[in-house]
Structure formats: C-alpha cells, structure tokens
Amino acid sequence: MSNPDLDLIERRIADLVEGFATAPDAATADATCTRMLEATARQAVASSEGGKRLRALLAMDAYAAVGGDDARTDAVRDLACAIEVFQTAALVHDDIIDDSDLRRGRPAAHKALGAQSGDPALGVGLGIMLGDMLATASVDIADTAARALPNADEIVHAFLAMHREVEIGQVLDLAAALGPLDDPERMAATALDVSRWKTASYTTIAPIELAMLAAGARPGDARERALAIGGSLGLAFQITDDLLDVVGNNTGKPIGGDIREGKRTVLLADALARATPQERDELVAAYGAPSRDDGRVRRVIALFDATGAVGRSRERIAGLWERTRDAIDALGLPQEGRDRLVAACARFVPTVR
Amino acid sequence: MSNPDLDLIERRIADLVEGFATAPDAATADATCTRMLEATARQAVASSEGGKRLRALLAMDAYAAVGGDDARTDAVRDLACAIEVFQTAALVHDDIIDDSDLRRGRPAAHKALGAQSGDPALGVGLGIMLGDMLATASVDIADTAARALPNADEIVHAFLAMHREVEIGQVLDLAAALGPLDDPERMAATALDVSRWKTASYTTIAPIELAMLAAGARPGDARERALAIGGSLGLAFQITDDLLDVVGNNTGKPIGGDIREGKRTVLLADALARATPQERDELVAAYGAPSRDDGRVRRVIALFDATGAVGRSRERIAGLWERTRDAIDALGLPQEGRDRLVAACARFVPTVR
Numbered sequence: 001m002s003n004p005d006l007d008l009i010e011r012r013i014a015d016l017v018e019g020f021a022t023a024p025d026a027a028t029a030d031a032t033c034t035r036m037l038e039a040t041a042r043q044a045v046a047s048s049e050g051g052k053r054l055r056a057l058l059a060m061d062a063y064a065a066v067g068g069d070d071a072r073t074d075a076v077r078d079l080a081c082a083i084e085v086f087q088t089a090a091l092v093h094d095d096i097i098d099d100s101d102l103r104r105g106r107p108a109a110h111k112a113l114g115a116q117s118g119d120p121a122l123g124v125g126l127g128i129m130l131g132d133m134l135a136t137a138s139v140d141i142a143d144t145a146a147r148a149l150p151n152a153d154e155i156v157h158a159f160l161a162m163h164r165e166v167e168i169g170q171v172l173d174l175a176a177a178l179g180p181l182d183d184p185e186r187m188a189a190t191a192l193d194v195s196r197w198k199t200a201s202y203t204t205i206a207p208i209e210l211a212m213l214a215a216g217a218r219p220g221d222a223r224e225r226a227l228a229i230g231g232s233l234g235l236a237f238q239i240t241d242d243l244l245d246v247v248g249n250n251t252g253k254p255i256g257g258d259i260r261e262g263k264r265t266v267l268l269a270d271a272l273a274r275a276t277p278q279e280r281d282e283l284v285a286a287y288g289a290p291s292r293d294d295g296r297v298r299r300v301i302a303l304f305d306a307t308g309a310v311g312r313s314r315e316r317i318a319g320l321w322e323r324t325r326d327a328i329d330a331l332g333l334p335q336e337g338r339d340r341l342v343a344a345c346a347r348f349v350p351t352v353r
Numbered sequence: 354m355s356n357p358d359l360d361l362i363e364r365r366i367a368d369l370v371e372g373f374a375t376a377p378d379a380a381t382a383d384a385t386c387t388r389m390l391e392a393t394a395r396q397a398v399a400s401s402e403g404g405k406r407l408r409a410l411l412a413m414d415a416y417a418a419v420g421g422d423d424a425r426t427d428a429v430r431d432l433a434c435a436i437e438v439f440q441t442a443a444l445v446h447d448d449i450i451d452d453s454d455l456r457r458g459r460p461a462a463h464k465a466l467g468a469q470s471g472d473p474a475l476g477v478g479l480g481i482m483l484g485d486m487l488a489t490a491s492v493d494i495a496d497t498a499a500r501a502l503p504n505a506d507e508i509v510h511a512f513l514a515m516h517r518e519v520e521i522g523q524v525l526d527l528a529a530a531l532g533p534l535d536d537p538e539r540m541a542a543t544a545l546d547v548s549r550w551k552t553a554s555y556t557t558i559a560p561i562e563l564a565m566l567a568a569g570a571r572p573g574d575a576r577e578r579a580l581a582i583g584g585s586l587g588l589a590f591q592i593t594d595d596l597l598d599v600v601g602n603n604t605g606k607p608i609g610g611d612i613r614e615g616k617r618t619v620l621l622a623d624a625l626a627r628a629t630p631q632e633r634d635e636l637v638a639a640y641g642a643p644s645r646d647d648g649r650v651r652r653v654i655a656l657f658d659a660t661g662a663v664g665r666s667r668e669r670i671a672g673l674w675e676r677t678r679d680a681i682d683a684l685g686l687p688q689e690g691r692d693r694l695v696a697a698c699a700r701f702v703p704t705v706r
Contacts, residue, residue, distance in 0.1 A: 023521045028546040030539060036528035037521065093485065097478040122527060125450040128481060129523045132446065132488065136516040139492055143509055156496055156509070163489040168376045168390065170482045174475060175389035186383060193381040 005077070009056045010049075013081045017048045017088075020137035039116050040130055043109055044137075047130070048088045050104040054347050055087065056080035059207035061344035065337040068215035075148035076214050082142035082159065083207055089134035090166055090202075096127050097174070098261070135163070151213040151222075158213060158223075162206040169198025176264050181272070181284045188269035192235060195266075200234020204348065228327035229345070236320035237348040242267045243313045244351070246301050256297040262287055266316065271309035279303055314351065321352050358430070362409045363402075366434045370401045370441075373490035392469050393483055396462055397490075400483070401441045403457040407700050408440065409433035412560035414697035418690040421568035428501035429567050435495035435512065436560055442487035443519055443555075449480050450527070451614070488516065504566040504575075511566060511576075515559040522551025529617050534625070534637045541622035545588060548619075553587020557701065581680035582698070589673035590701040595620045596666045597704070599654050609650040615640055619669065624662035632656055667704065674705050 021044035023037040059080035060073075068076065094100070095108035102108060107115065109130055114123020139159065146155040173194045179187060209226035213219060242265040245258045258265055264287075272283055286292055286300050304310050328341050346352065374397035376390045412433035413426075421429065447453070448461035455461060460468065462483055467476020492512065499508035525547045532543055562579035566572060595618040598611045611618055617640075625636055639645055639653050657663050681694050699705065 020517065023524075027521055027550060028525055028543065030529070030532065030543045030546065032532050033525050033528040033543060033546065036531075037524055040524050093481050097481055117531075125527050126524060128446050128450055128484075129520050129527075131481075132485075132523075133517065133520040135485065135488065136513055136520065140510075140513045140517075143506075143513065147506060153496075153500060157493075160489055160493045160496065164373070164486065164493075167482055167486040167489065168380055170485075171376075171390055171393050171479060172381055172386050174478050174482075175386040176383070178389075178470075179383065179385050190381065190383045190386060193383065193386065197380060 003057060005057060005060050006053060008077060009053050009060075009081060009084070012077060013048050013056075013084055014045055016078070016081055016141050017044050017085060017134070017137060020140060021045070021133055036117070036126070039113065040126055040133070043113055043126075043130055044134060046106070046112070047092055047103070047109045047134070048085065050106070051084055051087065053084060055083045055203055055207050057347070058204065058344045059083060059211045061340050062208045062211035063215055065333060065341035065344070066212055066215045066217070066331070067337065068211065072149055072214070075145045076211065078145035079142055079149070079155065079210055079214060080207070082138045082145060083162075083202060083210070085134055085141060086138035086159075086163065086166075086202060089131050089138055090170075092127055092131035092134060094170070096124055096131070097170070139163070149214045150216040151219060154219045154222075155210060155213050158206065158209055158219075162202050165197050165201035169194060169196070169201060173198050177262070179264065181287050184269045184273035187264055187272065188266050191264055191266045191269060195235050195238035196231065199238045200231055203237055204230035204234035204345075206230075225327070225331060228330070229324055229341075232320040232323040232327065233345050233348055236317045236324065236352075239266050239313050239317050239320070240349050240351050243310065243317070246304055247310065256294075256301060259286075259297045259300045260292055262292065267304055267309050267313050270312040271304045271307045274307040274309060274312070275303065279307060317349055317352060321349050356410060358410060358413050359406060361430060362406050362413075362434060362437070365430060366401050366437055367398055369431070369434055369494050370397050370438060370487070370490060373493060374398070374486055389470070389479070392466065393479055393486070396466055396479075397483055397487060399459070399465070400445055400456070400462045400487070401438065403459070404437055404440065406437060408436045408556055408560050410700070411557065411697045412436060412564045414693050415561045415564035416568055418686060418694035418697070419565055419568045419570070419684070420690065421564065425502055425567065428498045429564065431498035432495055432502070432508065432563055432567060433560070435491045435498060436515075436555060436563070438487055438494060439491035439512075439516065439519075439555060442484050442491055443523075445480055445484035445487060447523070449477055449484070450523070492516070502567045503569040504572060507572045507575075508563060508566050511559065511562055511572075515555050518550050518554035522547060522549070522554060526551050530615070532617065534640050537622045537626035540617055540625065541619050544617055544619045544622060548588050548591035549584065552591045553584055556590060557583035557587035557698075559583075578680070578684060581683070582677055582694075585673040585676040585680065586698050586701055589670045589677065589705075592619050592666050592670050592673070593702050593704050596663065596670070599657055600663065600704075609647075609654060612639075612650045612653045613645055615645065620657055620662050620666050623665040624657045624660045627660040627662060627665070628656065632660060670702055670705060674702050 021041040028034055060076060063076045091103060092109045095103055096110050100108050101111055110123045110127025113126040114120040142159040143156050146152040149155060176190045176194050179190055205226050208230045209222050212222035242258060248255055272280055275283060283303060286296055324345055374394040381387055413429060416429045444456060445462045448456055449463050453461050454464055463476045463480025466479040467473040495512040496509050499505040502508060529543045529547050558579050561583045562575050565575035595611060601608055625633055628636060636656060639649050677698055
C-alpha cells in the first residue's frame with residue numbers, strides 16, 4: 001500500500017513523541033538519572049514505530065471523505081497521530097499485563113528497558129511509566145490539535161471517552177479469560193463485547209467520530225454515524241485478526257499465537273459450538289491446560305478448520321462488512337467521498353476480497 | 354483540622370470517580386465480566402478515599418486568596434478534586450512498581466483486586482488498568498471544570514504538564530535507587546530532583562498554578578509564581594515527610610518505613626555527609642543490604658539523630674519554608690488573602706511550628 005499520508009504520519013508521530021517524552025535538561029544533573037530519562041524517551045520513540053497506521057489513515061480519509069476543510073489537514077493529522085500514540089500507550093501496558101516478550105517483532109518496551117538496565121523488575125516499573133507518559137502525550141497532542149479545529153471541546157471529550165472505553169475493554173478482556181469453556185454461545189458474546197470495547201472503540205469508532213467532529217459535524221450525529229460504521233467494522237477487524245492468526249498472514253507474526261496464549265476468540269467459540277462431542281472434549285482439554293505446545297497448537301488449528309469455524313468467521317466478517325458498507329451508504333456522500341471511505345475501511349478486512 | 358471544604362471535596366471525589374469508573378450497563382451481559390467491572394469501579398472509589406486532601410485544599414485556598422470569583426467555586430472545587438484523583442492514579446501505579454502491600458492503612462489496589470479475584474497476577478493487571486482509568490478520569494474532570502473557568506485551555510495544558518512532570522519524577526526515582534551510596538552530595542541533589550518532579554509538581558506547584566489560572570491570572574505569571582511558592586514548599590513537604598518517617602507521626606504509619614525500603618532520602622544523604630568513617634560504613638552496609646530488619650532500622654534512626662542529619666533536615670525545612678513565605682509576600686496580596694495562603698501552605702510543614 002503506497003499512501004502519501006503514511007510518511008507524513010510516521011515522521012509526525014516520531015517528532016511529537018520525542019518532543020513530549022524528552023525531559024527538560026533542568027530535570028537533573030545526575031548522570032544515572034539522565035541516562036535513564038534518555039533511555040525512556042528513546043524507548044517511547046522506538047515503541048511508537050512500526051505500526052500500520054490504519055487508525056490514523058482512517059481518520060484522515062474519513063475527514064476528506066465527509067468534506068473536511070483542506071486548510072485544517074495538519075491539525076487533523078496531529079489528531080490522527082494522537083490515536084496512534086494512544087495505541088502505543090495501551091500496547092505497552094498490555095504487554096506488561098500479558099508478560100509478552102515481543103511487540104511488532106521487537107522486544108516489548110518493558111523487556112527492552114529491563115535488558116538495558118539489567119533488571120527485569122526495573123524494566124516493568126519503567127514500562128508502566130512509559131505507558132503512562134504516552135497516554136498523557138496522546139491527550140496533549142489531541143488537545144493541541146483540537147484547538148485548531150471545530151468542535152474543539154467535543155473532540156477532547158471524545159478522545160478521553162475513547163481512553164475510557166479501551167480501559168473498560170481491557171478489564172473485560174481480563175475477566176473473559178475466567179469464563180467457562182463449555183458455553184460457546186456465552187464465549188462468543190463475551191469475545192464480541194471485548195472486541196467492541198477494547199478494539200473497535202479506538203480502532204474504527206473513534207477515528208471516524210473524531211474526523212467527523214473535526215469536519216464540523218454535530219456531535220450527536222458524529223457519534224451515531226461512527227458507531228454505525230465503526231462498530232461493525234471494528235468487530236470485523238478483530239475477527240479478521242483472529243482468523244489471520246490461524247490461516248497465516250504476511251506480517252511476520254508466527255501462526256497460532258492466540259491459541260498458544262489460550263485467547264478466548266469468536267473462532268474458538270464457533271469451533272466449540274460446531275464440534276462433535278469428542279472434538280469438543282479435545283478443545284476444552286487444550287484450552288484448560290496451563291500451556292499448549294506446537295503440536296497441540298497445530299491440532300487446534302486443524303479443529304478450527306474441520307469444525308467449520310474458519311468458514312463461520314469468514315461469514316461473520318462478510319456480514320459485518322456488509323453492515324459497514326450500508327452504514328457508509330446511509331451517509332449519502334458524493335461518490336468520490338463514499339469510495340474513499342469504503343477503501344479506508346476495507347484496509348481493516350483484507351480477507352474480504 | 355476542621356475545614357468546611359473538606360467534606361464537600363470528599364463527597365465530590367467519590368461522586369466523580371464513581372461516575373467515571375462505572376461502566377455502562379451495555380458493556381456486557383456476561384456475569385463474570387460484569388462482576389469484574391463492578392469490582393474495579395468499587396476499587397476506584399475505595400482507592401480514592403482516605404487522603405488528607407492537602408492538595409485540593411491548597412488549590413481552593415489559593416483561589417480564594419488571590420481573589421478568585423466566588424461564583425466559580427464549584428468548578429474550582431472540581432478542578433481541585435481532579436488533582437486528588439490524579440494522585441490516586443499515580444499511587445495505584447506506584448504501589449505496583451514498589452510491590453507495596455498497603456496504602457493509607459488498607460490493602461493496595463492491586464493487592465485488593467488480586468485477593469478478590471483469587472489471582473495476584475490478575476490483580477496487577479487490573480491495578481494497571483485502574484491506574485490508567487483514574488488518570489483518564491482526572492483529565493476528564495479537569496477538562497470539564499476548566500470549561501467553566503477563565504484560561505480554560507491553559508488549565509488543561511497545565512494539568513497535562515503536571516501529569517508529565519510526575520511521570521518524569523517517577524523515572525528519576527527509579528533511577529535514583531541505582532546511584533552510589535558513597536557520594537552524599539550527589540545523593541542529596543538527586544533526592545531533591547526526585548522531590549521536585551515526583552512530588553512538588555502535583556503537590557504544591559500545580560494546585561497554586563491551576564488556582565491562579567482559574568482566577569484569571571496571566572499564564573506566564575501563574576507559572577512563575579506557582580514555581581516560586583510551590584517549588585520550595587514541595588521540597589519542604591518531602592523533607593518533612595522523610596523526617597516524620599523517622600521521628601514519628603500520628604498518621605498510623607509504622608516508623609522507619611523509608612529505611613526498610615532503602616529509600617535514598619535527603620536525610621540519608623545528610624547522615625552520610627556528617628557521619629564518622631565508622632558510622633558511614635555502617636550506613637553503607639545497611640543500605641547496601643537487600644533488606645533491613647527492625648533492629649537495623651532502629652540503628653539507622655539512631656545514626657540519623659547522632660550524625661545531626663535530623664537537625665539538618667529541620668534547618669532545611671525552615672529555610673525552604675522561609676523562601677515559601679517570601680514568595681507569598683512577593684505576591685502583594687491583601688492581608689487576609691496572604692494569611693489564608695500562608696495557612697494553606699503551612700499544612701504541608703507541620704513540624705515547622
């Protein structure tokens with residue numbers, strides 16, 4: 001995908017994060033402290049790199065699609081970057097919570113900071129602070145951008161509401177892992193709740209809502225339309241992500257990671273719902289175990305396929321994508337705007353074509 | 354201390370936090386998830402209880418002292434509450450980083466959540482999220498309050514700058530623990546850097562700056578004056594806090610906690626600087642050890658006294674308090690306003706009298 005906005009976004013995120021995370025020279029004269037502040041600031045920039053920027057691109061495309069004023073594109077880009085910076089903040093804390101080693105193919109922030117300081121516990125402490133700092137940075141960037149845009153107060157409010165939704169979603173995600181394995185319907189519903197709050201909130205709903213507010217839409221309308229388009233799209237995105245974990249992808253992520261972690265996905269729920277009693281026992285045993293080795297992961301993938309759960313996920317994605325397109329059509333945009341918004345949304349569901 | 358503002362502040366904090374932390378009913382229909390959301394929201398309120406509210410009271414007294422409009426007191430109170438909510442957010446993450454069991458005499462948030470869910474690791478995950486949620490709440494509360502006040506944009510900006518300063522201070526604090534024990538001058542300077550950023554920032558500087566902005570001061574003036582008054586006062590507060598840890602207090606905290614944790618305080622630096630070679634070896638051995646038992650803690654306290662470090666801390670506090678009063682005098686307030694601000698500041702240094 002070649003997108004002229006992408007380079008601008010990437011450079012702007014690096015500048016904004018570096019500007020915020022770099023402590024004033026006056027903070028301390030102590031060499032050890034200075035080194036640690038610098039390491040944290042460098043990690044803030046490093047953790048911000050390597051994203052696909054789908055969220056920022058969606059915000060910018062949605063802004064153009066609904067006829068936003070070209071003269072304010074710089075402020076909208078900063079607002080779009082703020083969403084990406086918030087994502088990085090959330091991922092840094094996520095990786096601590098999940099004790100993940102890697103993120104985007106590199107050491108997770110707390111692991112990198114632990115390795116640099118030679119003390120894993122210190123790495124966790126610094127990682128918690130780094131996540132806090134990036135979360136603050138995201139609001140600061142959004143707030144500054146909003147001042148140059150219509151609906152400034154509403155933009156800040158919506159941005160903070162997005163933070164809150166993701167925080168609720170993370171609690172739901174932690175709770176979902178405690179649910180029973182023998183109630184597929186409940187598991188599917190809960191996985192969709194988690195996706196709505198933890199993922200769709202900031203991935204698809206907020207980018208569209210913020211773009212519409214920035215283009216001057218009435219706040220209630222912006223919210224309603226963003227929920228209609230982004231709600232379905234965000235679920236489609238999450239199910240696609242779960243599916244790519246099983247059928248392979250070209251992002252370099254090893255296959256089966258979700259299964260290894262024991263993640264309660266819609267895919268798993270659908271497999272449990274469609275399994276024979278014997279297959280179901282096998283799945284329950286696999287997910288009830290404290291960990292799953294490569295052989296077990298391969299077997300679960302085979303069961304996802306054999307039960308028809310993979311096919312069911314494809315159907316779910318197609319249905320949600322149809323609802324997304326209907327919601328876009330309901331906006332009544334001129335053809336060019338409609339096509340641009342459809343194309344921006346389609347990036348979230350690469351398996352649909 | 355009987356203060357009519359105190360009850361109002363306490364109730365308002367509970368209302369604001371509960372309002373923000375309670376997830377919408379629509380978030381999930383799942384019983385386990387609902388229970389966990391409710392537990393997190395309850396813990397948000399519980400963790401917000403029990404503070405002395407010195408920061409909120411300082412903001413409100415400073416606002417009245419500089420002649421702020423009575424008609425806007427409700428918005429200023431909310432802004433003052435936002436500082437307290439931010440403190441709670443910072444303490445929740447602090448307690449995870451330090452692996453503390455207790456906070457304000459009750460289980461630390463992540464311990465309470467771990468006990469409720471029966472899984473300590475889950476408690477840490479939920480605690481990280483709770484801190485994030487309270488940090489978001491603090492900005493949301495401050496932002497809403499600011500909209501009813503002069504200098505609205507500057508208030509939000511200053512509030513976010515306060516977040517950032519505390520985050521920098523926490524990194525400094527983690528780094529300070531790695532410094533050498535044989536350089537007392539460096540240790541004292543670093544401890545003061547940590548106090549400036551991690552403590553004075555939100556304890557004394559921001560409450561005064563935000564109050565002055567809310568009263569309509571020019572932003573540059575508000576910042577400069579808040580730094581002059583709150584900078585010295587915040588250091589005096591931290592040294593007082595360190596001192597009370599050694600000479601006793603009536604807050605119910607066990608004595609010597611900082612020593613047990615091996616905290617690098619100004620008091621320790623002053624003791625090292627004034628110790629005989631033999632005393633110094635003893636202190637270095639005590640702080641170089643992985644932990645300190647009750648006997649060792651008592652011995653360190655005795656050395657703090659014998660070396661004259663306790664006396665030196667009292668002198669430091671007196672000197673910083675004098676600078677605080679000079680900075681207040683320099684405001685040229687009417688007598689009543691001056692006295693009110695002095696009284697509000699004096700609450701941070703109870704050992705001065």
